[in-house]
Amino acid sequence: MTHLIRDQQLVEHDFPLLADDAAPPASGKLIVSLERWRKDAAELRGPGLEVGVRIPNTVNVEDIWAEISDRPLINLEFPGFADGRAYSQARVLRDRYGYRGEVRASGGAVVRDQLHSMARCGINGFELRADQDPQVCLKAFEDFGLAYQPAADGALTVLRRRAS
Amino acid sequence: MYRYDSFDQQLVDDRVAQFRGQTERFLAGQLPDDEFRSLRLRNGLYVQRFAPMLRVSIPYGLISSRQMRMLGHIARKYDKNYGHFTTRQNIQYNWPKLETVPDILADLASVQMHAIQTSGNCIRNITTDHLAGVAADELVDPRPYCEITRQWATFHPEFNWLPRKFKIAFCASETDRAATRLHDIGVFIVRNEQGELGYSIYAGGGLGRTPIVAPKIRDFLPEMDLLSYLEAILRVYNRLGRRDNIYKARIKILVKETGPAKFTELVEAEWAKIRDGELKLTRADFDRIAAHFDAHPYVAGSDADTSFDAAVAADSAFAAFVKRNVKGHRVPGYKAVFVSLKAPGVAPGDITAEQMELVAQLADDYSFSEIRSTHDQNLVLAEVRQQDVYAVWKALRAQGLATPNIGLLTDLICCPGLDFCSLANAGSIGVSDEITDAFESMDDLYDIGEMKIKMSGCMNGCGHHTVGHIGILGVDKKGEEWYQVTLGGSAENDATLGDRTGPSFDRAHIVQAVERIIEVYLDQRSSEDETFLQTYRRVGMTPFKTRLYADEAVAA
Numbered sequence: 255m256t257h258l259i260r261d262q263q264l265v266e267h268d269f270p271l272l273a274d275d276a277a278p279p280a281s282g283k284l285i286v287s288l289e290r291w292r293k294d295a296a297e298l299r300g301p302g303l304e305v306g307v308r309i310p311n312t313v314n315v316e317d318i319w320a321e322i323s324d325r326p327l328i329n330l331e332f333p334g335f336a337d338g339r340a341y342s343q344a345r346v347l348r349d350r351y352g353y354r355g356e357v358r359a360s361g362g363a364v365v366r367d368q369l370h371s372m373a374r375c376g377i378n379g380f381e382l383r384a385d386q387d388p389q390v391c392l393k394a395f396e397d398f399g400l401a402y403q404p405a406a407d408g409a410l411t412v413l414r415r416r417a418s
Numbered sequence: 419m420y421r422y423d424s425f426d427q428q429l430v431d432d433r434v435a436q437f438r439g440q441t442e443r444f445l446a447g448q449l450p451d452d453e454f455r456s457l458r459l460r461n462g463l464y465v466q467r468f469a470p471m472l473r474v475s476i477p478y479g480l481i482s483s484r485q486m487r488m489l490g491h492i493a494r495k496y497d498k499n500y501g502h503f504t505t506r507q508n509i510q511y512n513w514p515k516l517e518t519v520p521d522i523l524a525d526l527a528s529v530q531m532h533a534i535q536t537s538g539n540c541i542r543n544i545t546t547d548h549l550a551g552v553a554a555d556e557l558v559d560p561r562p563y564c565e566i567t568r569q570w571a572t573f574h575p576e577f578n579w580l581p582r583k584f585k586i587a588f589c590a591s592e593t594d595r596a597a598t599r600l601h602d603i604g605v606f607i608v609r610n611e612q613g614e615l616g617y618s619i620y621a622g623g624g625l626g627r628t629p630i631v632a633p634k635i636r637d638f639l640p641e642m643d644l645l646s647y648l649e650a651i652l653r654v655y656n657r658l659g660r661r662d663n664i665y666k667a668r669i670k671i672l673v674k675e676t677g678p679a680k681f682t683e684l685v686e687a688e689w690a691k692i693r694d695g696e697l698k699l700t701r702a703d704f705d706r707i708a709a710h711f712d713a714h715p716y717v718a719g720s721d722a723d724t725s726f727d728a729a730v731a732a733d734s735a736f737a738a739f740v741k742r743n744v745k746g747h748r749v750p751g752y753k754a755v756f757v758s759l760k761a762p763g764v765a766p767g768d769i770t771a772e773q774m775e776l777v778a779q780l781a782d783d784y785s786f787s788e789i790r791s792t793h794d795q796n797l798v799l800a801e802v803r804q805q806d807v808y809a810v811w812k813a814l815r816a817q818g819l820a821t822p823n824i825g826l827l828t829d830l831i832c833c834p835g836l837d838f839c840s841l842a843n844a845g846s847i848g849v850s851d852e853i854t855d856a857f858e859s860m861d862d863l864y865d866i867g868e869m870k871i872k873m874s875g876c877m878n879g880c881g882h883h884t885v886g887h888i889g890i891l892g893v894d895k896k897g898e899e900w901y902q903v904t905l906g907g908s909a910e911n912d913a914t915l916g917d918r919t920g921p922s923f924d925r926a927h928i929v930q931a932v933e934r935i936i937e938v939y940l941d942q943r944s945s946e947d948e949t950f951l952q953t954y955r956r957v958g959m960t961p962f963k964t965r966l967y968a969d970e971a972v973a974a
């Protein structure tokens with residue numbers, strides 16, 4: 255079973271992914287693919303539904319921002335352990351557009367050893383890969399207490415700390 | 419020397435702890451092999467033919483005597499008593515044990531060193547001129563710029579999982595001694611017409627199987643915008659770089675396939691949105707970084723010394739050393755002394771623990787406790803008063819570190835090849851030994867003059883063969899070792915890729931082929947002042963080809 259970490263807490267799984275060919279429930283929280291969202295947005299905006307959108311890691315966030323900007327959750331894909339494209343998507347969502355909803359990571363890279371970097375890039379929801387121990391994962395956020403470069407977490411950089 | 423403050427130290431210590439945890443989880447079977455592999459690579463740890471190999475970072479090639487002693491200690495305690503300086507100014511150990519690596523990293527951290535991002539698809543060690551800060555032809559000292567870039571790149575959360583490795587080099591001098599345009603990003607520090615400092619930016623260079631000299635993508639970038647521009651390039655690359663084919667994943671392929679003009683547009687569009695953000699630097703940022711570097715108390719009037727000239731006149735062996743291994747310094751009366759790691763019979767770049775200790779001692783006694791590594795795999799004591807050069811030479815000579823061959827044919831570059839590397843097609847160290855033997859006579863070497871032979875055991879090109887005046891590439895033919903030869907490459911301001919001579923040579927004939935190339939050069943040059951490269955550019959391939967393949971049987 256997969257675990258969900260949100261804002262550094264282990265929480266109940268929510269926002270399940272709706273298969274593209276499944277009918278949406280009458281109410282509740284769910285995630286749909288970008289493709290589905292484009293097709294059925296009118297219906298999915300109905301009362302009682304809270305719908306997040308999963309975007310492929312190959313799209314330029316700037317091209318689709320207008321379509322997803324009011325969503326409560328944006329789901330980023332990390333298809334493989336070494337595929338880091340969605341890190342840049344997360345930063346554009348947070349830094350450029352000031353997106354305030356949940357940015358959730360899913361896929362093969364959502365493991366103990368990448369959570370710290372993901373959090374720095376503005377990801378705050380982690381759908382852990384099935385083999386991950388959530389208690390071990392929670393420690394990831396403590397790996398580093400300092401940062402050399404600015405990112406989406408607003409950490410005061412070493413350069414700025416030296417200045418003060 | 420850049421000195422860490424408590425922040426720098428804390429980050430390195432945290433990294434050691436993080437890697438210790440990863441190693442423990444791996445050894446306990448809790449971390450899959452391929453994932454541990456990616457993580458250990460980012461801590462400099464490869465697994466090669468016989469053992470793991472650890473690559474230690476030497477930012478922009480600057481090492482303190484204390485660090486050099488620690489490198490010696492590590493060679494002695496965890497390895498077979500030696501280390502190997504690489505073409506990216508780093509040092510590698512060929513025989514450490516996996517379980518001891520966290521201890522080695524902790525030892526390194528105790529002298530402000532690490533192996534962070536020396537491998538893996540992330541931003542690697544930042545390199546520059548090995549004469550930075552002492553060269554007379556330098557606009558400014560590039561090292562504070564390198565350091566500010568190093569800090570930005572270290573643990574950059576967005577760019578740790580790039581399509582492929584990423585190398586950045588800086589050049590601030592008229593003569594490029596850092597092969598700057600052969601990097602993923604090459605930064606030239608320049609002044610514009612208004613006299614303001616800034617950078618010309620090149621992107622998409624690299625060696626390997628598709629060698630490319632980087633095109634310029636921005637003529638002038640204002641000084642304070644360095645990091646935002648680098649971030650824009652990396653973001654475009656992270657998004658669009660190919661991930662479907664490892665051989666097409668470097669940024670050079672993206673730049674080539676997109677076209678430099680279109681690629682520049684993408685970078686500029688991204689940059690426009692971030693240039694005035696948090697990455698904007700201030701004069702105070704640079705000043706603070708520069709203040710971390712030791713100031714050197716040069717002794718005024720050092721050029722009044724007459725003993726140096728007297729020793730050159732009196733001792734012909736010393737004179738030969740001075741001619742090849744000693745270069746000028748911007749401060750009158752000081753010299754940069756090159757320590758040759760290319761003695762006959764030693765693999766290029768190899769150095770023993772005892773030799774490291776000697777170099778450290780000489781640095782303490784004569785060179786402000788600093789040493790530099792070069793991308794030609796030698797070391798430099800760059801701050802020696804001319805009155806002390808004779809003593810330095812004698813001490814180096816006693817330990818086999820004074821071969822007077824810097825820039826000559828036997829100062830060749832060669833990768834580990836079949837002796838250590840699991841990707842190799844052919845041996846390179848043995849060939850390099852034989853070449854060194856064949857050109858044993860120093861008189862011949864002087865006569866041949868400036869000559870860069872570069873050799874790699876396979877297409878990956880760790881030995882930079884494509885930019886050698888003579889390049890040698892190991893290829894595999896039905897399980898046998900063969901060698902392809904190129905002529906006319908250069909890694910300097912006139913960066914050029916070499917041209918293939920034709921069919922490759924077998925192991926028994928490769929050294930002979932090099933000898934024949936040299937014969938043709940000596941025969942064809944217009945005067946003793948015409949270098950090999952100049953002669954080749956003037957006469958072209960034909961005379962070389964004619965001589966090389968005169969006797970068909972040697973090549974196939």
Ligand code: HEM
Pocket residue numbers: 464466471503504505506510582583585600601623624625626627668832833834838839840841878879880881882
């Ligand atoms: C023995 C283990 C080594 C292995 C397995 C190895 C592997 C590789 C590979 C696969 C590449 C090609 C990367 C690419 O084109 O994307 C490469 C390039 C390179 N390696 Fe190594 N290497 C080794 C040792 C070394 C050493 C000892 C040096 C320095 C003396 C070195 C310096 C370089 C350089 C400068 C490049 C070219 C980078 C470029 O394309 O710009 N490598 N190496």
Ligand code: SF4
Pocket residue numbers: 833834835836839840841842843874875876877878879880881
């Ligand atoms: S060039 Fe090839 S053989 Fe030589 S070290 Fe690199 S990967 Fe190994």
